Amino acid sequence: MANEGSYRNLYLAAVVACLTGALFGYSVGFIGGILVLPSFLHHFRLDSLPPDSLASATSGTVTIWLVGALIGVPLGMPVCSRWRRRRCLSFCSTLYVLGTALQMVNVNGSLRVFDAGRLLNGVGVGAGTLVSPVYISEISPPSERGMLLSGYQTAVQLAALAGFWAAFAAHSILSNSSALQWQIPVAVQLLPGVLLLLGTIIISESPKFLAEKGLLLSAEDALSWLRALPKEHPDVLEEVEELREDSQALEMLDAPERSFFRELRDRSVRRRLSVGVGLMIAQNMVGLNALNYYAPTIFMSAGFTSVSSSLFLTGLFGVIKVLSATSFMFVFVRLRSNRFWLQFGSVVCGISMLVLTYCVRRMPAPGRHNPEASKLTADGIVSVLMVYIFAFAFGISLGPLSWNICSEIFPSHIKAKCCAITTCVQWLFQIVVAGVTPHLLASIGWATYLLYAGCCAVSLVWVLFYVPETKGVPLGRAMDDLFSQLGKAPQAECIEEVDETTGLLSRRQRSIGRRDSIGFPV
Structure with missing residues (x-):
C-alpha cells in the first residue's frame, strides 16, 4: 500500500494495544522489590514469620499472579473471538484496575486480600497477552507489522525496568515506617491500566474482525x-x-460453522499450532528465567558482594533487555528475516550459557568464609558479560519473535482459539521454569546452565527444520498458501520475494512454490 496517508492513527492504536505489555512488565518488575520492603513486611505482619513461612508466603504472592495470567487466557478467548478485539482490551484493563484497587484498599493487613488482587491483576494480564498481538497483527500492513508487533515486547521490558526502579526508589526515599513506601509502587499500576481503558474508547476495531x-x-x-x-x-x-x-x-468453506476440533483435521492448522507451541516452549526453556532469578547471586559470586552493587548490576540487566527490545523494534526487525534472528539468538544464547557454565563452576559460592569469594576475577567479569550478552541476544530473537509469529500465522476465524493455546503454553512453561529453576540451582548448581545450553541447541534445530519465514507475508490467503505448501513439492517456478518492502502481495501473482523465497526446505 502506498504510504499516501499517515500512520499516526495506526501507531496510536498499536501503542494503546501495547499497554497490555506495560501491565505485564510492571507487574513482573515491581513485585520482587516490594516483597522485601520493611513497610510491606510490617503491614502484612510478615516480619514476625519464621524464614520458611515467610518464603512460602512471598512465593505464593508471586505464583498466584502467574496462575491468574494462565486463567486469563481462556477467559479472554471468547471475549476476543466473539465480542471484538477492542472489547477484550477493555476487559483486561478493567480487571487489572480492579485488581490494583483491591491491593490498595487493603487496610486490615490481610495478605489474602492482597493476593486476591494479584490474582485478578494476573487474569487481566493473561487476557491482554492474548488479544494485543492478535489486534496489532490485524490492523498492520505487512511493511509495518513486524515493527509494531515488536513494540509489545518493548513495552514489557520498559515497564519491567520501571517496576524494578520504582520499588528501589521507594526504599531509598521513603521511611520504612511509612505505608506509602509499598503503596506508591503498587498504585503506579493504575497508570497503564487507566490509560489502556481510556485508549480503547479512541481506537478502532480490527477491520479484519469486522469483515469476517x-x-x-x-x-x-x-x-x-x-x-x-x-x-x-x-x-x-x-x-x-x-x-x-x-x-x-x-x-x-463454512469455516465459521465448523467446530475447532474439525479445524484441527486440517494439516496446515496443525502445522501452525506446532510451530507456535514450539516457539513458546523454546522462549521459556532457553534459560532467561534462570538468569532473572539467579542474576544477583551470579553478580555477588563474581566479586560484586555489596547489596548496592548487586542491585545496580541487576538494574543494568533490565536496561540491557530494554535496549535489545527497542533496537529490535526499530532496527534489527528490518535488517534480516525472522528465521535468521531466531537462529542467531539460539546460537548466541547457547554459547553464552556454555561460557557461563564454565565460569560459574570455577567461581566460589557467595557466603563462603573465603577471602577469594569477595575478589573480582576474570571468570566473574566474564560471567557478568555473558548474562548481558544472553539478555541482548534473547531480546532480538525469541523474546519478541515468539509472540510476533504466533499472532500472524493462524487463520483469522480461529486465531483467538489458537493464540489462546500458544499463550497458555507460554504461561504454563513460565510457571514450570519459575518453579523448577531454584531446585535445579540448589541440586545441580552450575550444570543448570549447561542444561539450558542444551535447550538452546534444540531451539536452533527446531527453527532450522520446522519454522517457515513469515516476515512480510500478508495475513489471509498468502499465509494460508505458505503453510498449505509446506511438505509439498514446488509446482511453479514463479517466485515473489517476501520481505518488508513487498507490501500487499497481488492475489493474482502469488506463487505456490515458495522454497527459495522463504528459505525453508519443503
Missing part, C-alpha cells in the same frame, strides 16, 4: 481511520476488497 463478521461498512470505516485516508481512496478500497474476498472465501 459481515460488517464490511464498519471495516471500511475502521480502515479509513487507521490509514488516515478517505474511504474513497484507492488504497483503502483495495484493502477492503481483499477483506471482502477473504470473508467470502471463509463463507464458502
